Amino acid sequence: MKFSIGGSLKLAFRPWVEGLENIPAEGAAILASNHLSFSDSFFLPAILDRKVTFIAKAEYFTTPGLKGRMTAAFFKGVGQLPVDRSGARGAGEAAVKSGIDVIERGELFGIYPEGTRSPDGRLYRGKPGGLARVALATGAPVIPVAMIDTEKIQPPGKVMPKLMRPGIRIGKPLDFSRYNGMEHDRFVLRAVTDEVMYEIMKLSGQEYVDIYATAAKRQIAEAAKAEKEEEKAEKQAAAEAAEQRAAEQRRAELKLVEDEGGAAKNAENAESDRNAADGADGAAKDSGHKDA
16 A cells, blocks of 8 residues: 555655654554545555554445455455444444554554545534544544545545645644543543544634534535425426417417408408499399389
């Protein structure tokens, strides 16, 4: 990873880094980062000398077909850990167990507290499950990390990245030893998570939104669906109005034809009446001549 893809990324994109000295040369630590792009999991490990193990959604490891097998092989090859997200509680437990295993090996554990990529570049509320529980269960320091402009390099849904320079800011380690033994207290978990998210916000300069990114994505999808349905309704209404105008035009044309036909018939009848009257007058004159 570091000599092939990592080296190529650094050469092609030349990411700038601040705070690299905050990463310990050895020993366990948790890297808590904002999540703007799929490429975040590549740029951050690429600039570090040490291996970083992230948890990844299980779909990356179970997708069928050639592309799916290649994706699974890649993620396994770089040491990423699959987590089944089908059940919220099950996913949280799996993330915690995976994180603790990595920390106990004295390695770097990477996690995205938002739980998913930001849908619009803003920073969303951190989920208190994985990050805080791993930190409190292991006593490992939490190092806040801010990815900068990676969403511009590879926006969601885009396969080919745009060649531009991303940034990475690494903050000072956060110590939560004051909460030892309180990893099951939901208020403590919330406080730890919020403190980490605050540090990430200061490093990234992102606007903070106090809702979960998954909820924001759902709202955006529902708004897009409503907009699409509204456009469809407007098009249907326009089509119905056009059809109604066409029908009215056809009726007007038919009425005009009928009116013209009626006028012609009336003219014909009037002509017949005149001819009949002229004939009657002629007959009367002839009769008068004979009488005379």
